Amino acid sequence: MAVCIAVIAKENYPLYIRSTPSENELKFHYMVHTSLDVVDEKISAMGKALVDQRELYLGLLYPTEDYKVYGYVTNSKVKFVMVVDSSNTALRDNEIRSMFRKLHNSYTDVMCNPFYNPGDRIQSRAFDNMVTSMMIQVC
Amino acid sequence: MCRAAEAQHSSPMEASAGGGCGAGPPLLLSDGEQQCYSELFARCAGTVSGGPGSGPPEAARVAPGTTTTAAAGPVADLFRASQLPSETLHQITELCGAKRAGYFGPTQFYVALKLIAAAQSGLPVRTESIKCELPLPRFVMSKSDGERRIGNPAELLGTKVQIPYLTTEKNSFKRMDDEDKQQETQSPTMSPLASPPSSPPHYQRVSLSHGYSKLRSSTEQMHPAPYEARQPLGQSEGPSSGGPGSKPLRRQASLIRSFSVERELQDNSSNYLDEPWRITEEQREYYVNQFRSLQPDPSSFISGSVAKNFFTKSKLSIPELSYIWELSDADCDGALTLPEFCAAFHLIVARKNGYPLPEGLPPTLQPEYLQAAFPKPKWECALFDSYSESMSANQQPRDLNRMEKTSVKDMADFPAPTQDVTGDDKQALKSTGNEALSKDVSEDPVKLCSFPSDLPLFCYRSYSSTSIEEAMKRGEDPPTPPPRPQKTHSRAASLDLNKVFQPSVPAVNSGLLPPPPALPPRPYPSQSEPVSEGDLHPQLNRAPSQAAESSPAKKDAPHAQPPSKPIRRKFRPENQSTENQEPSTGGTASAATVKPHPTVHKQSSKQKKAIQTAIRKNKEANAVLARLNSELQQQLKEVHQERIALENQLEQLRPVTVL
Helix, strand or coil: CEEEEEEECCCCCEEEEEECCCCCHHHHHHHHHHHHHHHHHHHHHHCHHHCCCCCCEEEEEEECCCEEEEEEECCCCCEEEEEEECCCCCCCHHHHHHHHHHHHHHHHHHHHCCCCCCCCCCCCHHHHHHHHHHHHCCC | CHHHHHCCCCCCCCCCHHHHHCCCCCCCCCHHHHHHHHHHHHHHHHCCCCCCCCCCCCCCCCCCCCCCCECHHHHHHHHHHCCCCHHHHHHHHHHHCHHHHCCECHHHHHHHHHHHHHHHCCCCCCCHHHHCCCCCCCCCCCCCCCCCCCCCHHHHHHHHHHHHHHHHHHHHHHHHHHHHHHHHHHCCCCCCCCCCCCCCHHHHHHHHHHHHHHHHHCCCCCCCHHHHHHCCCCCCCCCCCCHHHHHHHHHHHCCCCCCCHHHHHHCCCCCHHHHHHCCCHHHHHHHHHHHHHHCCCCCCCEEHHHHHHHHHCCCCCHHHHHHHHHHHCCCCCCEECHHHHHHHHHHHHHHHCCCCCCCCCCHHHCHHHHHHHCCCCCCCCCCCHHHHHHHHHHHHHHHHHHHHHHHHHHCCCCCCCCCCCCCHHHHHHHHHHHHHHHHHHHHCCCCCCCCCCCCCCHHHHHHHHHHHHHHHHHCCCCCCCCCCCCCCCCCCCCCCHHHHHHHHHHHHHHCCCCCCCCCCCCCHHHHCCCHHHCCHHHHHHHHHHHHHHHCCCCCHHHHHCCCCHHHHHHHHHHHHHHHHHHHHHHHHHHHHHCCCCCCHHHCCHHHHHHHHHHHHHHHHHHHHHHHHHHHHHHHHHHHHHHHHHHHHHHHHHHHHHHC
16 A cells, blocks of 8 residues: 555654655655655644644645655654555545554564664564555555 | 265265255265265265264274264364365355254265365355366365366275375385475465465375375374465376375374364474474473573563573574564563573574574464473473583572572672673673583583673672672671682682671671771771871771670770870780781681581681781772872862862953953
8 A cells, every 4th residue: 555664763864664666766765754844843733742642643744646645653753654655546544544553563563672773774574574565455 | 855865975966955054055066076075975984983082093994884974073184184274164164064963964074075175266165156166175185086176086996095005104204204394494384375385296296195194193183284385276186196095094093183173273283394493302491491590480571681682692693683583572572481482592593503594483483382382391300311410500500699699689789680781790690600501502412502601700709709898898787698609719718708707797897997988987986086097097997806806805996996096006016916816716706706607617717817807908998099089089179169260260351351
């Protein structure tokens, strides 16, 4: 379903970014990068007092003519960004949410691994497989 | 009804399945199908009184009996041989009505077979799907149907002939093992729904029967999933060599179990296909020992950081270790239980021995499997001599370690968290444990990676002596005696330090110590003395303290302290001379005061004296340093004040310059 999935660390550098190889990957990288601004905007808009109540799922960040970009932030300010093809019959919000939830769970599993240093690139095969499954579903 | 139909075994019939199956549709069976099904049914019904688990492993019972029901056991086996996932098989049994009827009559059986064929062809398990023309169901290692497409009557006959050769096939099983193993290691965990790769006909023909037969003959139950690899996809099987005929026999010969899927999954222990991933008994014991070295309680967890440090010693690369962790930590909680730990350890061992890491956790390494297979770690294992020896050797340092840990905790100032791997003491402790264990590694029949002990034992030594001194200085309650240090103790090789010091610690407390450092506040005598006394002060104080501690008459101390320097100086040589005599008596005196340690005075007084001199020296040094510290602090204060003054001046001058 997703065309590109990225995990961005708190300091706004990518921990993991993967896109379907069909297209120019650089374009997706750029889109993810620009979406970070939107994410920050949304986070700050919620206000500091609401940090606990802030919902993790940010929703549609911004649409382009070809793609839609969705965002999700964890409580530790790790961001998940997902780029979805617009031509794909409109994925329902719930589906996107569930995909993010799966991402979050896999990310937590990666963190649980003591050999993973937070801040490293994510190289876990289990995480890769999960992301692949999410991306392949389109086909 | 269906009963009537049963009478017509070999004749083509149209099983009015509706009768027996209730809602089942009429079955239209082709000739080939008829024959196959009746054969199968005959085979299944061959065993008398086919109750679950009642069939002992008997040979030749092929004769199609006149029983009208197929035994649940062989039927179950046959179904499993079809290599369909268990849910599908469940569905099939339900659909064909056997569950409702409670038995496998011919109608039910035939419907079931047809459904199996349908499922194997990829059709959903529905009653409608059996209405169409279907290929025969395929059964691995089952009889004639086994690998055949549309019926091949010739083969049917051929297979029957194979039965007598059954027993000889046992020998070929071992041959097959390797093939199986290879096959399996390449695809160790296959989900039942994964499309099996089509194996070459040769392999399929040869190994299918043998492998399966061998497995069948084992006492453990078969798991169909691993054999999907061999399931041919549209392969024409020609004369399946010898296998098919033997299979029904085997089937009946094997232990008959009821058709329960759950048990199937649980009894998934016959995995000699996963040889590299199987944990042998000895390996298991070794892993358990290692687990205990990290975490004494075998039923609790090893935390992630502890495990990480431990596994890092294996010198595998971090990404590999990370991957192994991912595989073995099944519940992804960042901690390893005993089975998870064993799995991780085994993977590391395998990796070190050159096996590539699997894609998924092999079934033999699953935590449930490990827990079931080895319910209790046998701590007192006497299975292998090497282990029993090593264990006794291990226990000593381990006991010491534990005692050390408890004693360490008692010393308040000593930051010795048991989990502090980086700490000197911990590493020393661990190294003693690991050293003993790592010796086993080299002897271990399983060539394991050696986890070298990083720190030599002398760390242990220095730690214990320092701790005691600190404790004395702190003037706390006498710490619980640390265990006898290793023989390599520098200060007092065979002396149990604490036994010596226990009497002396309280004496020291009441005796004299220079006030500035963290020393116990002395009573009257020391407090009257000024700090600047300097070196002599501690020495002199110590001298009388020695006298005080050694002699029960502690009044000497007060008398000794208040005199001024010169007097003290004089007193000092006196004391020193008396001191020389005292140690000899000191031993006895301290022994008198320390009743629970009668052995103390047996220790040579020389050692005691040596310790006391050492203590004295350390106290002196300490006092010197403390003085130095106070002096430097004074200087620091002065410098601060100067700086403040200068800054003030600067502030005053600044407005002038800015303008």
